[in-house]
Amino acid sequence: MKRVTMIGFGAIGAGVLELVRGNPEIAIDTVVVPDPADAALREALRRAAPGAKLAAEVELGAGRPDLIVECAGHSAIGQHVIPALERGVPCLVISVGALSEDGLAERLEEAARRGGTQAQLLPGAIGAIDALAAARLGGLEEVRYVGRKPPQAWKGTPAEAELDLDMVDEPVRIFVGTAREAAHRFPKNANVAATVALAGLGLDATRVELWADPRVEENQHHIDAQGAFGRLELTMSGKPLRANPKTSALTVFCVARALTNSAHAITI
Numbered sequence: 001m002k003r004v005t006m007i008g009f010g011a012i013g014a015g016v017l018e019l020v021r022g023n024p025e026i027a028i029d030t031v032v033v034p035d036p037a038d039a040a041l042r043e044a045l046r047r048a049a050p051g052a053k054l055a056a057e058v059e060l061g062a063g064r065p066d067l068i069v070e071c072a073g074h075s076a077i078g079q080h081v082i083p084a085l086e087r088g089v090p091c092l093v094i095s096v097g098a099l100s101e102d103g104l105a106e107r108l109e110e111a112a113r114r115g116g117t118q119a120q121l122l123p124g125a126i127g128a129i130d131a132l133a134a135a136r137l138g139g140l141e142e143v144r145y146v147g148r149k150p151p152q153a154w155k156g157t158p159a160e161a162e163l164d165l166d167m168v169d170e171p172v173r174i175f176v177g178t179a180r181e182a183a184h185r186f187p188k189n190a191n192v193a194a195t196v197a198l199a200g201l202g203l204d205a206t207r208v209e210l211w212a213d214p215r216v217e218e219n220q221h222h223i224d225a226q227g228a229f230g231r232l233e234l235t236m237s238g239k240p241l242r243a244n245p246k247t248s249a250l251t252v253f254c255v256a257r258a259l260t261n262s263a264h265a266i267t268i
């Protein structure tokens with residue numbers, strides 16, 4: 001059985017706990033949150049994972065976990081993931097956009113090397129990352145990513161400073177630029193842009209557009225890539241999570257799949 005520490009207990013974390021509950025191969029025994037004394041969180045965790053405890057930090061001493069799964073947000077990478085990798089604990093990472101911060105990708109890699117372990121960047125809400133990463137080996141000419149979400153999903157982002165999201169009745173392009181800038185400016189909405197970039201042409205050579213679109217009810221992701229392999233065009237419409245409409249439900253399934261795969265002899 002794998003002893004797992006989960007970082008973050010929000011929409012993704014709660015969804016993952018529900019999916020792996022009762023799995024005999026995965027024991028999530030600690031959930032790391034900023035305020036482990038929060039009584040409501042304690043009660044929610046008691047119901048979601050009766051054997052698990054809340055903590056402010058990952059245990060990195062003798063009782064360190066076999067695996068860490070990050071479902072918290074960009075700040076968790078420097079705070080928890082890098083120290084865990086240095087101590088040899090493998091990590092599954094969902095907040096891939098954090099790697100848009102200058103030098104963070106290098107620090108992550110160096111920490112994993114020092115610890116003799118690996119950080120696995122998860123595809124989250126998007127598919128075809130395996131195809132794109134394979135296509136890169138043959139040479140890619142162009143990769144473009146367009147993300148569209150309903151206006152409400154852009155609340156709490158810099159888009160709010162430029163438009164009244166409650167009044168948007170036509171699609172509005174709220175960002176055009178590199179994947180690095182998108183991930184940096186929209187840390188809760190452009191992790192997919194960073195993932196597409198890291199699999200393909202890199203954070204600075206991948207063009208990104210982000211739209212607040214009242215015509216969509218789902219979180220739409222579109223990739224257009226071409227190169228020596230041929231052409232890839234993918235559109236995904238992800239149902240948003242009720243607990244957090246910025247986040248697509250597929251992200252939860254992706255994390256749960258990676259967790260259960262980590263305990264299986266054959267994986268797909």
Ligand SMILES: NC(=O)C1=CN([C@@H]2O[C@H](COP(=O)(O)OP(=O)(O)OC[C@H]3O[C@@H](n4cnc5c(N)ncnc54)[C@H](OP(=O)(O)O)[C@@H]3O)[C@@H](O)[C@H]2O)C=CC1
Nearest residue numbers: 008009010011012033072073075076095124125191244247
């Ligand atoms: N790759 C992908 O496709 C996707 C990636 N994401 C990433 O996943 C993150 C989580 O998404 P979601 O669950 O919907 O977000 P929520 O806001 O619902 O939950 C985030 C949880 O993480 C906790 N948290 C935040 N920062 C830290 C930290 N430094 N250490 C420990 N816990 C922390 C929060 O605690 P508190 O509430 O106390 O702040 C909360 O429990 C997003 O911020 C985004 O970066 C999201 C969607 C798709």
Ligand SMILES: O=C([O-])CC(=O)C(=O)O
Nearest residue numbers: 125189190191192247248
């Ligand atoms: O869940 C999604 O649809 C994608 C998302 O938020 C992100 O890329 O950060």
